[in-house]
Amino acid sequence: MGLSKTEIFTDKQNQIAQYAKVFGHPARVAILQYLYKLNACVCGDLVDEIGLAQPTISQHLKELKQLGLIKGNVEGTSVCYCIDADNWKRMKEVMSEFLNQDLNQNDCC
């Protein structure tokens, strides 16, 4: 069906999945890494940096923006993007809690 049954899972589980999903494409990972690498916003050169067509980049940016991980500002003809530090921190807390679960089980398998 391609349609996840989100209603049978907890909010937390859906939230984790939603964050993870957006990281589930190398282009979005690359965009975020690039935004981090720079000491400032990216204005324009993302299409050259990542090797995808402009509409494709724009689409990936939209998904990142919808989750709040980046924010953009219109700056004349171009749009500047950067990481939304507050939301990134919030995301990190949710993901860390999931990734850092304590493993107190016997390795019985």
Next chain:
Amino acid sequence: MGLSKTEIFTDKQNQIAQYAKVFGHPARVAILQYLYKLNACVCGDLVDEIGLAQPTISQHLKELKQLGLIKGNVEGTSVCYCIDADNWKRMKEVMSEFLNQDLNQNDCC
């Protein structure tokens, strides 16, 4: 196209995306959380625990197994699953490095 252009990204970026993708579905998140919650392997009751049909669960387990995050052992008629602690740790290192990037940029947007 639905087909990611993995060849234009680094191995690291693809690896992060691959891990994230598998966490990008609440059923797989729920399965992993359940495996962690128990102090032992899960033998059988996953279908009752998560609210999806048996073939669907089986498919999600397969994806988790393919990435090495869980391992399973045949135990009579049932199969027992548990977290693969070593691989989980390896995954955690990769994901943490990505999530914990230092934010030394000016918040110019």
Next chain:
DNA sequence: TTTATTCATTGCAATATTACGATTAACTTC
């Protein structure tokens, strides 16, 4: 040996994702 039980696999329908050409919108500059 028959009958359950349990999980994997197959096949398929519905929906989602990825990518990009074409176009549009908004702004600059001439």
Next chain:
DNA sequence: GAAGTTAATCGTAATATTGCAATGAATAAA
């Protein structure tokens, strides 16, 4: 205003994902 620049949106093709009924395989119980 006309022309150029940049990024968003639209439309569409190709592929992936999700979910489950049906079936199969393997073992256990009778």
